Amino acid sequence: MSQVPTSQAPTSPAPASNVPVTKIPSANCASNTLDNNTLDNVNIEPTTLAARLARPELLELTPYQSARRLGGRGDIWINANESPFNNVAVAELDLSKLNRYPECQPPALINAYSQYSGVVESKIVASRGADEAIELLIRAFCIPGIDSIATFGPTYGMYAISAQTFNVGVKALSLTAEYGLPTDFATAARGAKLVFICNPNNPTGTVIDKARIEQAIQALPDAIVVVDEAYIEFCPEYSVADLLESYPNLVVLRTLSKAFALAGARCGFLLANEEIIEIIMRVIAPYPVPLPVSEVAVQALSPAGIARMKTQVKALNAQGERLASALNLYCEQWGGAVLTPNGNYVLAEFDDVAKVAKLLIDNGIVARAYKDPRLAKAIRFSFSSQADTDRLVSLFESQKL
Structure with a gap:
């Protein structure tokens, strides 16, 4: 199966210093939540007090776009590698x-x-x-x-x-x-x-x-x-x-x-x-x-908290294996590749990523896509509860010919 491509990042003009700062197509400056709801187009007018007093390099900086900052619409949120468990007493x-x-x-x-x-x-x-x-x-x-x-x-x-x-x-x-x-x-x-x-x-x-x-x-x-x-x-x-x-x-x-x-x-x-x-x-x-x-x-x-964490890690890994298996079957039929997961998430590359993105959006699933050209065809899925995984597995299985 194909690999998610890698490449050297392009560079941008140097800031007002003697250090060149590379403009990185950050893997986490996502184009999603698959909704294109980003902050890229927020402009600061150059005549304002803030612009005149700000450090020049900050005016060119695209802020980090966390999952919460990006937003999204859906009832299954698997875009931030959060745990589905809530353990606080x-x-x-x-x-x-x-x-x-x-x-x-x-x-x-x-x-x-x-x-x-x-x-x-x-x-x-x-x-x-x-x-x-x-x-x-x-x-x-x-x-x-x-x-x-x-x-x-x-x-x-x-x-x-x-x-x-x-x-x-x-x-x-x-x-x-x-x-x-x-x-x-x-x-x-x-x-x-x-x-x-x-x-x-x-x-x-x-x-x-x-x-x-x-x-x-x-x-x-x-x-x-x-x-x-x-x-x-x-x-x-x-x-x-x-x-x-x-x-x-x-x-x-x-x-x-x-x-x-x-x-x-x-x-x-x-x-x-x-x-x-x-x-x-x-x-x-x-x-x-x-x-x-x-x-x-x-x-x-x-000790009780650590034991609970380890139990939940096993449960998440089990759900992750189910999800990765469903993604692999989808990619075998429609084209793509699934990387072996070692965290609480799995990254998959799809030959037709737009089709998968629409499938997720239409079904209320908020996953993570990327602007980084190396990950242009990739979507990351966080491991979640059994109920969420059931829906995801069923969704991808429904795409069989």
């Missing part, structure tokens, strides 16, 4: 101190994540989702107008968007046809202060072997290699968190948004050596983790 939360500011790094939360991850507390920072951790790294280590980061695409769009927001350059490198690191990755990424590797990769769902990532860490001793493990609970054998003791240039990003079903809580973690943690603590906001978020997260990281 509100009655068990202690919210008696909401009149007080929370601690910057709540000890109970850090301890709970240390127990879960096997990483010592001194190597953990809690943040408002992994997205804030990305921004913290860029703010802490990249000089605006001088430094750059490197990414391997198609991948999660926030690495590039966060860099561009701070006028930091982006080396937009491509994964191989099999979505691995290219043989010349070290040479191509040379000069970048931060090198981002998403594993499992979003949106392709592919994984890079742990040994290969360790090679990247070793090959880039003068850069910080940031491995985004947002979906690692779905394939824990690929985690490199255990390498933190061996490599001072390794950072691992984690989140409770996916497997732990807490996307609305916005709780993530940055794992790194103590020196990197110290620098991060110099730029982090004074109260990054609201008290209710900390309470909910500690509840999720309890």
Whole structure:
């Protein structure tokens, strides 16, 4: 079967600095929710106060378009890799101190994540989702107008968007046809202060072997290699968190948004050596983790919460296998390819993607399509409940000749 194509990203004119910023057809600047309801056409009049005072490069920046920002219409929402489960026991939360500011790094939360991850507390920072951790790294280590980061695409769009927001350059490198690191990755990424590797990769769902990532860490001793493990609970054998003791240039990003079903809580973690943690603590906001978020997260990281998460991951994987099988059968008949999923989503390429997009829209299904030319024929489907999967499987099976 064919592979989703990859290519080098085009470049745009340099911003008002000496650093060229690559304009990336972000894998997550979607054309959907399949409705073309985007913010691309919002213009700021050049004569307004905001335009005159804004940093010039921001006037050319297309903001990150999250699933919620894109919107959409339907009753099955599978465009944001959210969990269909809602596990919070509100009655068990202690919210008696909401009149007080929370601690910057709540000890109970850090301890709970240390127990879960096997990483010592001194190597953990809690943040408002992994997205804030990305921004913290860029703010802490990249000089605006001088430094750059490197990414391997198609991948999660926030690495590039966060860099561009701070006028930091982006080396937009491509994964191989099999979505691995290219043989010349070290040479191509040379000069970048931060090198981002998403594993499992979003949106392709592919994984890079742990040994290969360790090679990247070793090959880039003068850069910080940031491995985004947002979906690692779905394939824990690929985690490199255990390498933190061996490599001072390794950072691992984690989140409770996916497997732990807490996307609305916005709780993530940055794992790194103590020196990197110290620098991060110099730029982090004074109260990054609201008290209710900390309470909910500690509840999720309890032994019972972790056991529940693992049970739900198995259930989601089972539904994902059903969906991937139905997509494969559709592609065998109508043309296309389905990538093997390793997260809570599956990416499929369709020879006639417009036909599939219309099929989904007509049936109230909100999935994720892409403007990135490398993913022009691809749609990503998040794993969901059995009822949602039943509808999806039936829909694709109904297209048999």
